Amino acid sequence: MLDLAFKNIKRQKTRTFLTVLGIVIGIAAIVALGSFAEGINIMVQEELEPIAGKIMVIQKGSGGYMTGFQGSDITDEQIENIKSIAGLEDVVPMSMYIGKMVPMRGPEWVVIGIDITKGRYFVGENIEMHDGRDFVEGETGVVTIGKTIADRYNLEVGDYFTVKNDDFEIIGIYELTNVGDVDTGIIMPIEDMHNLLDTDTYQMVFVIPEDVRETEIIAEKIEDEDEMLSAVTEKEMSREVSQVVDQIRIMTFGIGAIAAVVGGLGVMNTMIMAVMERRREIGVMKAVGATNRMVLQQILTESALISLIGGFIGLFLGMLASFGMTGFTGGFVTAAVTPLLAATAIGFAFLLGIIGGLYPAWKAGKLDPVEALRYE
Amino acid sequence: MSKEHIAEAKNITKVYNPGMESEVRVLKDVDLSINKGDFVSILGPSGSGKTTLLDIIGCLLKPTTGKVVIDGIETNNLNDRELAKIRGEKIGFIFQQYNLISSSTALENVALTMRINGKSKNEAEERARKLLHMVGLGERLTHLPSQLSGGEQQRVAIARALANEPKIILGDEPTGNLDTKTGMKILNLLKDLNKEKGYTIILVTHDQRISGFANTVINIRDGEIIKIIKKRKGRGK
Numbered sequence: 001m002l003d004l005a006f007k008n009i010k011r012q013k014t015r016t017f018l019t020v021l022g023i024v025i026g027i028a029a030i031v032a033l034g035s036f037a038e039g040i041n042i043m044v045q046e047e048l049e050p051i052a053g054k055i056m057v058i059q060k061g062s063g064g065y066m067t068g069f070q071g072s073d074i075t076d077e078q079i080e081n082i083k084s085i086a087g088l089e090d091v092v093p094m095s096m097y098i099g100k101m102v103p104m105r106g107p108e109w110v111v112i113g114i115d116i117t118k119g120r121y122f123v124g125e126n127i128e129m130h131d132g133r134d135f136v137e138g139e140t141g142v143v144t145i146g147k148t149i150a151d152r153y154n155l156e157v158g159d160y161f162t163v164k165n166d167d168f169e170i171i172g173i174y175e176l177t178n179v180g181d182v183d184t185g186i187i188m189p190i191e192d193m194h195n196l197l198d199t200d201t202y203q204m205v206f207v208i209p210e211d212v213r214e215t216e217i218i219a220e221k222i223e224d225e226d227e228m229l230s231a232v233t234e235k236e237m238s239r240e241v242s243q244v245v246d247q248i249r250i251m252t253f254g255i256g257a258i259a260a261v262v263g264g265l266g267v268m269n270t271m272i273m274a275v276m277e278r279r280r281e282i283g284v285m286k287a288v289g290a291t292n293r294m295v296l297q298q299i300l301t302e303s304a305l306i307s308l309i310g311g312f313i314g315l316f317l318g319m320l321a322s323f324g325m326t327g328f329t330g331g332f333v334t335a336a337v338t339p340l341l342a343a344t345a346i347g348f349a350f351l352l353g354i355i356g357g358l359y360p361a362w363k364a365g366k367l368d369p370v371e372a373l374r375y376e
Numbered sequence: 377m378s379k380e381h382i383a384e385a386k387n388i389t390k391v392y393n394p395g396m397e398s399e400v401r402v403l404k405d406v407d408l409s410i411n412k413g414d415f416v417s418i419l420g421p422s423g424s425g426k427t428t429l430l431d432i433i434g435c436l437l438k439p440t441t442g443k444v445v446i447d448g449i450e451t452n453n454l455n456d457r458e459l460a461k462i463r464g465e466k467i468g469f470i471f472q473q474y475n476l477i478s479s480s481t482a483l484e485n486v487a488l489t490m491r492i493n494g495k496s497k498n499e500a501e502e503r504a505r506k507l508l509h510m511v512g513l514g515e516r517l518t519h520l521p522s523q524l525s526g527g528e529q530q531r532v533a534i535a536r537a538l539a540n541e542p543k544i545i546l547g548d549e550p551t552g553n554l555d556t557k558t559g560m561k562i563l564n565l566l567k568d569l570n571k572e573k574g575y576t577i578i579l580v581t582h583d584q585r586i587s588g589f590a591n592t593v594i595n596i597r598d599g600e601i602i603k604i605i606k607k608r609k610g611r612g613k
Binding site: 001003007008011280283284285286287289290291292293294369 | 457475488
């Protein structure tokens with residue numbers, strides 16, 4: 001009798017409101033924090049897109065992809081060694097230079113130095129020019145840039161972009177790709193990059209196998225050939241990243257769950273009080289034919305209802321918080337409330353209602369009608 | 377058991393805290409048969425066991441020993457669920473404190489009883505409306521108990537007791553909280569239900585005056601029936 005449950009929880013409005021609030025806070029925390037974890041996951045997976053089907057070779061012990069390969073120095077000699085391995089379509093060395101870092105938002109721009117005839121390995125084959133043109137062989141002193149960076153600094157083809165006191169002419173702007181490092185990237189010939197960093201080594205090498213199915217085997221071969229190198233496939237990275245993201249997920253859920261469990265205790269408290277107050281009424285229900293089970297169900301329905309109301313409001317507020325976070329990080333992390341996260345949050349709220357309501361409902365069901373009816 | 381008997385109690389004893397120092401024998405070997413259509417008043421001072429007897433007949437309480445038969449059904453071996461079903465189908469309760477649900481209107485209070493016993497909301501409310509009209513509260517359907525006088529609340533309770541078309545209406549001091557005049561009106565209403573609709577009515581009271589309405593007066597003292605007076609006139613149908 002759902003209408004009756006609604007009616008009953010409306011009796012003590014303030015108490016119900018506070019109880020619902022307890023659940024709202026917990027569920028909102030689960031959703032907001034969880035969406036942040038999902039956002040990080042999506043962001044990282046997107047970052048991995050450019051190396052799909054490729055092998056990324058870096059110096060062992062250097063910083064990884066996320067830190068711009070600090071301290072990785074791969075020499076021409078090492079690259080020649082890699083090239084000697086059979087079954088490779090191409091070997092593309094490159095270097096990165098990370099521009100201004102903004103707290104919570106990551107780098108504002110990233111310079112990628114690459115053999116310009118192979119620049120498309122980084123940018124993607126199907127990405128079109130928004131304006132201007134791509135590189136021609138042998139060009140130096142010029143850059144192509146991502147759409148985000150162009151918009152942010154109001155740059156047009158023909159303008160100059162300054163990196164470490166050197167000016168580079170912008171010859172082309174790529175269309176929006178939604179891959180962070182391309183959209184905020186500045187692509188320049190590797191020769192210019194070498195001058196800029198005053199080095200002749202590379203931070204990383206993209207190795208493209210002829211047969212995608214052999215990616216893992218070739219990665220192993222590279223590591224066997226040169227023990228100074230670490231060859232990582234997208235699969236491997238994705239796996240590692242997933243582990244980290246899973247840990248973040250568990251942690252964020254844990255924090256939210258603690259808050260929600262406290263809310264669940266509130267539900268239990270409220271329902272115990274409600275059962276106490278309504279002893280007589282429960283006695284009457286039993287006198288007129290209600291079974292223990294019906295009484296139990298009625299109380300459980302009420303506690304589940306309180307929790308579910310809290311759950312849905314919490315979900316809504318959590319989503320708002322999630323949009324807020326996306327705004328706060330300037331889109332660097334797009335917090336995402338996935339259907340699974342939403343379902344988990346609502347399911348958790350429901351579970352709290354049932355668990356919190358179980359003891360009071362059981363007590364109500366067991367109430368002796370004779371005692372309950374005479375209760376003063 | 378005779379077909380005439382709607383309720384029968386055989387050798388009923390009720391002992392609280394048996395074997396302990398605080399043992400109380402509330403009922404001692406009570407035998408009782410109540411005819412269909414009878415208006416019974418169980419009279420006794422407080423502590424005489426009359427309410428316990430009523431609770432046992434009403435299947436709210438199980439006797440320590442003895443047999444209870446309600447409308448041909450032996451209730452001794454029934455489980456809680458089956459007893460609830462008998463209460464729902466065969467018995468209507470009226471209490472001294474009315475025991476209405478304070479947050480529900482008169483109509484909802486009466487309808488709830490039927491919904492508990494499986495009627496749909498619309499069906500239950502339609503019948504509740506009729507019953508409330510019958511007890512003279514046609515204009516008070518949407519009033520909350522707090523907006524009704526004591527007599528009106530008891531009328532709602534009577535309508536509620538009638539909701540599932542019970543065989544027996546049990547009243548525990550139904551006029552105990554009412555002034556004499558209102559109390560008489562309630563008793564008259566019950567008498568009408570007994571006479572015109574044939575409901576079997578059993579009232580527990582310590583008020584001698586109620587006995588005037590009854591066909592059978594059962595005197596109970598210290599857990600034992602000491603006298604049963606059957607009047608000839610005014611039997612039900």
